[in-house]
Amino acid sequence: AQTVTQSQPEMSVQEAETVTLSCTYDTSESNYYLFWYKQPPSRQMILVIRQEAYKQQNATENRFSVNFQKAAKSFSLKISDSQLGDTAMYFCAFMKPSGANSKLTFGKGITLSVRP
Amino acid sequence: SQTIHQWPATLVQPVGSPLSLECTVEGTSNPNLYWYRQAAGRGLQLLFYSIGIGQISSEVPQNLSASRPQDRQFILSSKKLLLSDSGFYLCAWSVRRGHGGYTFGSGTRLTVV
Numbered sequence: 001a002q003t004v005t006q007s008q009p010e011m012s013v014q015e016a017e018t019v020t021l022s023c024t025y026d027t028s029e030s031n032y033y034l035f036w037y038k039q040p041p042s043r044q045m046i047l048v049i050r051q052e053a054y055k056q057q058n059a060t061e062n063r064f065s066v067n068f069q070k071a072a073k074s075f076s077l078k079i080s081d082s083q084l085g086d087t088a089m090y091f092c093a094f095m096k097p098s099g100a101n102s103k104l105t106f107g108k109g110i111t112l113s114v115r116p
Numbered sequence: 117s118q119t120i121h122q123w124p125a126t127l128v129q130p131v132g133s134p135l136s137l138e139c140t141v142e143g144t145s146n147p148n149l150y151w152y153r154q155a156a157g158r159g160l161q162l163l164f165y166s167i168g169i170g171q172i173s174s175e176v177p178q179n180l181s182a183s184r185p186q187d188r189q190f191i192l193s194s195k196k197l198l199l200s201d202s203g204f205y206l207c208a209w210s211v212r213r214g215h216g217g218y219t220f221g222s223g224t225r226l227t228v229v
Contacts, residue, residue: 033215043204045220052215091159097215101148101167104218108159 002027002094006107013082014115020067021077021110023092030054033095034068034075035104040088048090051075079112087114118143122207122221129228135180135194137224139207142188147209149190150218151182154204166190167212202228 003026013019025034036048051059051068058066063083067076079086092107122139129135141147151163162175164182172182179198183191190207204225208218 033217035217037217043223043225045206045208045218045223047217047219050217093217095215095217099213101165101173102210102213102215103150103162103165105162106160 002029002032002096002105004092004094004105004107006092006110008110009108010111010113012113012115013079015082015084017082018078018080019082019112021079021090021092021112023075023077023107025073025075025092025094027073027094027096029096031097033097033102034066035093035095036064036066036075036077037091037093037106038086038088039091039109040085045091049077082114084114084116086112088112118209118219120207120209120219120221122224124224125222126225127227129197129226131199131228132196135192135197135201135226137192137205137207137226139190139192139221140188141209144209144211145187146212147188148212148214149184150208150210151190151192152206152208154206154223156203160206164192197228199228202226 005024032053034051038046038048049061063080065078089109091109093104119142149166152160166184180194206223207221210218
């Protein structure tokens with residue numbers, strides 16, 4: 001079974017600075033997908049970024065980018081120019097393609113606070 | 117465009133009472149549907165998923181059940197709630213055989229008293 005580990009329960013960053021959220025996973029699969037989801041105080045889960053394991057290039061979405069290290073099974077999220085609206089819980093998630101259903105396995109999440 | 121609706125947003129129920137949470141998806145056909153629970157300060161636990169009408173898979177043994185009476189409707193139920201059923205429940209959908217991740221509903225905060 002796949003596991004996703006987010007070892008840092010909380011982090012804090014000053015507005016406009018850069019912060020990196022860590023995530024590691026365990027799998028024996030070679031083809032899979034990785035995700036970062038954001039859950040703001042409203043508790044709506046929002047997809048931030050997605051990475052395909054067979055692509056070496058790191059995914060980027062505006063101020064959000066990932067550092068995907070396949071051999072190390074590491075998938076960190078970098079948030080540049082942090083904004084107050086980035087304050088949220090962030091979840092790392094793993095998906096193994098599996099026929100008609102591909103289930104997402106989530107880490108326990110990290111609470112990020114952006115200080116003004 | 118696709119949208120997902122989940123209700124109610126908040127629910128306070130006494131121990132031993134029944135539960136029914138509903139989730140519907142619009143703008144797509146044959147979606148995969150999921151129920152997750154998020155306990156306070158913890159991650160998301162997959163409870164049930166469905167790849168079609170009447171097809172339900174349970175991930176963990178518990179006091180809850182799920183049903184899919186229509187293609188785009190997913191219902192989470194319980195006959196008798198326990199205190200441990202309290203939590204935040206999220207419904208989600210994905211494209212069949214898709215790898216683009218899930219789209220989540222806005223969630224239901226359930227408090228069993």
